[in-house]
Amino acid sequence: MRVLVVEDHRELAATIAVGLRREGMAVDLAFDGQEALHLTGREEYDVVVLDRDLPKLHGDHVCRTLIQRGSQPRVLMLTASGAIEDRVEGLTLGADDYLAKPFGFAELVARIRALARRSRPALPPVLRVGDIQFDTARRLATRAGRRLELSAKELAVLEVLLAADGAPVSSTELLRRVWDQYTSPHSNVVKVTMLRLRRKLGDPPAIETLAQIGYRICT
DSSP states (O other): OEEEEEOSOHHHHHHHHHHHHHTTOEEEEESSHHHHHHHHHHSOOSEEEEESSOSSSOHHHHHHHHHHHTOOOEEEEEESOOOHHHHHHHHHTTOSEEEESSOOHHHHHHHHHHHHHHSSSOOOSEEEETTEEEETTTTEEEETTEEOOOOHHHHHHHHHHHHTTTSOBOHHHHHHHHSOTTSOTTOOHHHHHHHHHHHHHOSSOOEEEETTTEEEEOO
């Protein structure tokens, strides 16, 4: 899942990003409205976490522009005000959800995941291919009933592969869905993560490499 966090308070933005990355999300950061529109015009995001009170361009303007563009990402608007009038106004602008500061991090994660499910065709809560199973809510993967001890990135890669249901997924798509804007397209992180994931999945081999195409689950 690819998330853009737009927050001018840099310390808060960094804290949110660290937490979301631990949840296996790919997170980019923008610190003002102009940067947010630039990134959303260049990258594809599942969810945009958008602070309302931003410098350069107000969050309301960013939200309206995303709607006018016909952009795909769902918008979760953040604000320091929890007044009903502010929530109604934010949702009227086109935001998909609204969260007042201060907020509980667990609630933020739950709302982002709920919005991400709405940003693309709905997936079942438990993904299965062969004897591999992934509970997307509990972030728990098993093979033949054996729990797999996977890192956040390994879980995220496995989720993308399982969601493809046997269709190939390119390295470029994995980079876009699992890693953030600071990852070089020439990086070998996909190859290294795939190597570790294969080893942890064990035998028989569960991931097939398709030359010049990508990877797919093949159990």
